Amino acid sequence: MVYLFFCVSGALGPLNLNFSVPRRQGAIANMRRLEPDVSLLTETLRDYPGAVIVVGNAWPFHYSLDSLRQAFSTLGRRVTNFVSTLADRQEEAILDFMKGRTEPCVVVASKDAEFSKLTDARRVDVDMQLGFNESAQSALLRHLRAIGEPAIRELAFDDMLRATVSGHALRRASRMLSLVHARDDVEFQRRLRSILGDG
The missing domain is CATH 1.20.5 (Single alpha-helices involved in coiled-coils or other helix-helix interfaces)
Incomplete structure (x- = not known):
């Protein structure tokens, strides 16, 4: 199993907030629609059934996991969890989620999200204007290929259960x-x- 943290700035389906990810004080919210990003992400993960999505945006403050799954309709049950993030602890929330977990992870994040060198080696940077495009897709595919077997193995019930807690x-x-x-x-x-x- 591979955890893929989705921290891309923008609005998705009914998640029409005036912000989407925690960001530096005074930064302008980016309300670009994320449907094309999710569509390309769905296509990218087609050959990687071991990848599950953990939402790292601020949406979980307002929406349930079921709502997030509906918004990410093409990814469906792959959306297994979310992390509760605040403006100054998005990376911290992700690292805390991964404590005690041995599975690999990849962080797909807009450049306006605050991440440090702690996640450099496992991060895919997404341009705020272009979104999750072919360049970001290629970077994610490189990560997934390098991870190998955990990314391509079908998930067992126990895997899904562990991913949702x-x-x-x-x-x-x-x-x-x-x-x-x-x-x-x-x-x-x-x-x-x-x-x-x-x-």
Whole structure:
């Protein structure tokens, strides 16, 4: 599985806000329509069933995941999650989402979004005026080809489930699972039997 963070400035379908991504104070909102971007993104991902979309725009403050899926109608169930972003923490929100996740990710972002060198190696920069065009498509394809098998493997139910939970919930689940897996720990089992008075 590959997480693809969509952080492209503009409005999509009913998501007609006066802003679309967190941006520097005083920056002018870019309300370019994103339907062509999403159409080209859909075409780009056709051979990469392992790629899921996580929305990194400000839309989730106003819309549910179902609303986002409707707006990204051609991508449908690929839209698995979103990150709640504020003007000064878009990159931080993405990195926090990825904590505890071992899957690769790519960030597709407009140049007005505030990203640092932390995401340089996995970012596709999108021109604010041209949008997700052939140049951005080529850059994304290079990332997906380099990622290889996780990008082309069909997603299992467990993959989709993991993609839809928040980073915080995933980290809690991982801690709980480590306790469940303690049954494989011989020393833990010996101490447990001792406590229970069973040898």
